[in-house]
Structure formats: structure tokens, C-alpha cells
Amino acid sequence: MASQEFQDAITSEVRRTSAQATFEFLDTTASADTSLSSTNQETQVSRLAEINNARDYNTLKYITLEHNYFALNGSSHLTPKTSETIPYLVGYLSNSISDSTGTFDASDVPTIHCGFTTDHSSIGLSFEFDKEYPTQIEIIYYDKNGNVLKDDTLTNNDSTFVYGGRIANYRAIDIKFLKTRNPYRRVRMYSLIFGIIKQWKDKDFLEFELTRNTNIVDEEIPISELVIKVDNLSREFNIVNPSGVYEFLQSKQLLKVKLGVYLNDSDVEYVNMGNYYLSDWQTDGITATLTADDKLSFITKTFSVASNTTKTLKQWAIDILTDSGYTDYDIDDSLANITVTTRFDAMDSITLLKKIALASNTLLYVDVNDKVVFKKLPTTKEGEIEFANMYKEPKISLDPVTNQVSVEVWSYGVSEDARTKVLVHNYEADEEIFTKEYKDNPFITTQAIATNVGNYILDLLSNRLEYNLDWRQNP
Numbered sequence: 001m002a003s004q005e006f007q008d009a010i011t012s013e014v015r016r017t018s019a020q021a022t023f024e025f026l027d028t029t030a031s032a033d034t035s036l037s038s039t040n041q042e043t044q045v046s047r048l049a050e051i052n053n054a055r056d057y058n059t060l061k062y063i064t065l066e067h068n069y070f071a072l073n074g075s076s077h078l079t080p081k082t083s084e085t086i087p088y089l090v091g092y093l094s095n096s097i098s099d100s101t102g103t104f105d106a107s108d109v110p111t112i113h114c115g116f117t118t119d120h121s122s123i124g125l126s127f128e129f130d131k132e133y134p135t136q137i138e139i140i141y142y143d144k145n146g147n148v149l150k151d152d153t154l155t156n157n158d159s160t161f162v163y164g165g166r167i168a169n170y171r172a173i174d175i176k177f178l179k180t181r182n183p184y185r186r187v188r189m190y191s192l193i194f195g196i197i198k199q200w201k202d203k204d205f206l207e208f209e210l211t212r213n214t215n216i217v218d219e220e221i222p223i224s225e226l227v228i229k230v231d232n233l234s235r236e237f238n239i240v241n242p243s244g245v246y247e248f249l250q251s252k253q254l255l256k257v258k259l260g261v262y263l264n265d266s267d268v269e270y271v272n273m274g275n276y277y278l279s280d281w282q283t284d285g286i287t288a289t290l291t292a293d294d295k296l297s298f299i300t301k302t303f304s305v306a307s308n309t310t311k312t313l314k315q316w317a318i319d320i321l322t323d324s325g326y327t328d329y330d331i332d333d334s335l336a337n338i339t340v341t342t343r344f345d346a347m348d349s350i351t352l353l354k355k356i357a358l359a360s361n362t363l364l365y366v367d368v369n370d371k372v373v374f375k376k377l378p379t380t381k382e383g384e385i386e387f388a389n390m391y392k393e394p395k396i397s398l399d400p401v402t403n404q405v406s407v408e409v410w411s412y413g414v415s416e417d418a419r420t421k422v423l424v425h426n427y428e429a430d431e432e433i434f435t436k437e438y439k440d441n442p443f444i445t446t447q448a449i450a451t452n453v454g455n456y457i458l459d460l461l462s463n464r465l466e467y468n469l470d471w472r473q474n475p
Contacts, residue, residue: 003058003087006269009261010474013388018201018260018268019208021228023253024055026195027122034194038092039111039174043186045079046093048112054128054191055256057089058269061130066097067184069132075264091190098180102135110187114173119144120194121168125175126161128191131266133159136179144171153178162196200230206287210257210273214365216377217457221354222365224294226257226276232288253278255292259475271475274368294366296350299324304346308412313338313360313443317353321372324349329372335360338449343412344442352442359443361456385471395468401434402461403427407450408439416440422447424454426462436461 002010009015031053038048043064062079063070070076080086094110104110125139135157141149149170154163177187207229213222255278260270276292283289301324311319314335321329338360353372357364362374387393404425411419416439427433436457444450 001087002271003269005263006261006271007474009263009269015472016262018262018270019205020258020260020270021200021205021208021226022055022256022258023198024193024195024256025123026193026197027120028053028194030116030120030122030194033116033118033120035115036192037113037115038094039113040108041095043093043095045082045090046095047082047090048092050089051091051112051189051192053193054089054091055193055197057190058087059089059091059130059190060267062090064093064186066186069185073265075266089190091188094177094187096186098183098185100183102180102183102185104178104180110177112175112189112192114175114192116171119169119171121166121170122195123166124162124164124196125173126191126193126195126197127157127163127189129157129159129161130188130190131159131181132185132188133157133161133181134177134179134187135181136177137161137163138174138176138178139163140174140176141167141170142172142174143169146172160199160201162198164196200228204230206230207289210259212274212365214363216363216460217358221296221350222363223297224274224276224366226255226292227289229287229289232283232286235285251278252298255290272368273475274366275370295326295370295372296353296364296366299326299348299350299353301349302346303349303352305343308341308343310339310341312336313340313356316340316443317356317374320349320352320356326372328370329374330367331374332360332362332376334376335362335374340443340445340449342410342442342445344410347442355441356443358438359441359449359453361453383474385469390469390471392470394470397466397468399461399464399466401464402436402458403431404433404435405454405458405461406435406437406439407444407454407457408437408441409447409450410440410442410445412442420447420450422450422454424451424458426458 034052036048036052042048060077061075063076064079080090092112096104096108096110098104136155137157138153140151143149150167205228209227212224215222255276257273257276258270259273260268262268274294276294277298278290278292280291281288303320303323312335314331317331317335354364357374360374362376365373367373404423404427407422409420409422444453
């Protein structure tokens, strides 16, 4: 849920927005098994436990005692007590402060220790710091007997830092922060990930296009799509690069997307824009283009019913989704009030879900929480699109006239010509008739259901104005 600060900033006449896309190649068992400790005392406001597998979070710049750190420009916030519940991440904050060269004293090096109860393997580690990030880090892996498996000292880091390289059967990790970007600084760490997170933000994108789809009469399958183009001069997406990420890419690889707004000159609050799954990736050597779709596009199974079966539309939807391997859904309760007795031969499961949406007068889509949703179209408005939020005047056109809807009543084994057709219309006498037909829907099995569907669609299609808008949205 976005904060009030976000709502104020996103609706401001002048705003600065941000975008973020993230790939994850993770060992989730390691984050669940680890026990974090700090061998160097943390500050009293530090929240070390928050950094474990922290991926979806927002942060603020908090006031701490460091030389030339707290600027009186309104960008800093009072540091919360550990007893306070807040919607922002504090993370790890070291008690030690670096010297005039940014180096920590050898006897006072901030160190995070990760202990595990079983062996783990991963392809690296990912870190997230604030803008005062450490520029020299030592990472030491140990086996179950305390022997050193790997000891690397890393330099030229950034605030978002990925340490690559496969490591197997480690039982403990020490992360030592040796030097900071600027002198007299503490270490602020927001996230520690056991694996690789590849993230792009703002200027990393050569192109960023997110299309969220739905269809109020569900004539088409409403699949949402993400297309991003990024710089590939580092050759990360070249198949011949042994240190790149290309070898880890695979169909259905999860790609998370956020959009954000600057609350001030430095703090950004992001909101989730959903999960997308890699469907295609191409590179010309200079750039890499990644295409990802929502989970509806990956429903490839078929579903059939051999004999007459009676269920509510809600249960039909649950059974088809479960058969396709999806257990995360949000189905409008109105579907539980429509009982359907039907049978049908093998049909694409995604097509069947679309037909359930049509039969129940609901929208079908995947929401930003990655749930498959059947939802009634809201009857009240939640806001207005004003000229002040438009980049140019809208283009307005008229849809073709529809003054009659024909809805076929399904009957298994009966030819299409012999099936009952329910006609719903609003034309006047002597008016030319323009008919929209809906047929072959195994969930429209009675004249009552067909009439309800026909009236609903006719009412929607009577709103003929079509708007093409280019406007400043609120994500």
C-alpha cells in the first residue's frame, strides 16, 4: 500500500518518477536457514534481521551522527526506535565509523556473520546499500568444519552490488566492510540476498514499456506484457560470456517490476506493478531486449468434462486453475451464486477461464500481486482524468453500433443451428439492426444465464465513445 507521501508526490503538478525491473536467481533455502549476527556492535537503531532476503521495500535517509552527513534541506528523517513499526526499511547500521580515508580500523571492522544449520550452494550474493556504500568488502565462505572455502576482497562496488561466482556446500559466511565511499561514514546495508539479483533502474533502460490489459467483455484473453531494452556493452547477455547472466535465463524466469516517485531529491517510494515471466530474449551485441508476459500466457493445458457435472462458476474456475497448477487467485463471490450443469470436450484452459468470465459478467486479469482475478466491473468511479494530467487532448471516436446481442445456450452434442438463441435488444421500430453474437460457451447453459449475459453486454456496448488518452497515471 502506497503511503500518503507517495500519493501527494504522484499527484503533484511537478513530479519525478522512477522505474525498476529485477531478475532473481536465488537460493531461497539459504535465507530461510540463516542466522545473522554482527561481530561488531551495531548502533542502537540498527535492525539487522531486516536485511535477510529483503527485496520489496522502500527506504528513507535517516539522521545519524556522521561528519557532513545530515544536510538541513529536508531530505533527512528522524531515525525511528527499534520498537516503532514503520513502512520503511532501516536495515543494518554499523556502530563503527570509517576514518579520514574511509578505512575502518583493523580492530573495529564492521562484520556480518551468516551461520547455517545445513550446507547451501548459490551462484553469488547480492547487496543493497545506501548512497554512502562501502567500496571495499571481504567475503569469506566456510565449510561445516570451519575451513575457508573462498576468500575474496572486492573493490569498486556500488550501492547495488552483485558478487558473482558459484560456491557449493558452504556452512557460514563472513562479510567484512573494509572501506567506505566517503570518510567518516557508517555502513548502511538494506538487503542481503543469497544468489544474484539483476536489477535495472531508470537510466539503465533504453526502452521500458509495460502494458496492463483487461477486457470488459472478455472477447480476448487479457494478457499483460513487459518489454525492456537495456545496454549490453558489458556482454552480460552474450551466451559466450562465462561470467554473464545469459546461462541463467530460461523461459518463465521471474521478472519483477516497480514504478516509483521521488518524495524529495533523494528518496524514492516504489509500488509493485506485478510479476512477469520471461517469454523471449534477444541481443544484437550492443543491446538486449527482454519480453515477459503475465502468468495467463503460460496456461497451456486443456480441460474436459466427460459427463454432465454440476458446479458453481466459482468452483469451475478453481478446478481449472488448480488443474493448470495455479492456486493463487481472487474470485468474486458472485460466481458462487451461478450454478452450471455442463459437459464439454477438451478445450484450452485459458479459453475456458475467459468463457467463465463472460458467463459471470466479470473481468479476468492477473493483478499486481500475481493473482488470477475474476472481478465485477466497479459501478462507482474512483477518480477523474483531467486535462491537467493529459499530455495532449484525447482522441475520441465512436465504436460501431450494437443494438442487439445474441447469446447461444450451450447444449452438448446438439448442433449449433439447433441450439437456442436468446436475443436482447434496444433498437427502435424500423431501426437497422446490428447484432453481436456470443456462442460456444459451455458455461451459458440456461436461458436465464444467457439473458443476464446479453443484457450486461448490450449495456456495455451502448457506451460507444472510445477514448485514446495519453496521460499521467497513478500506478
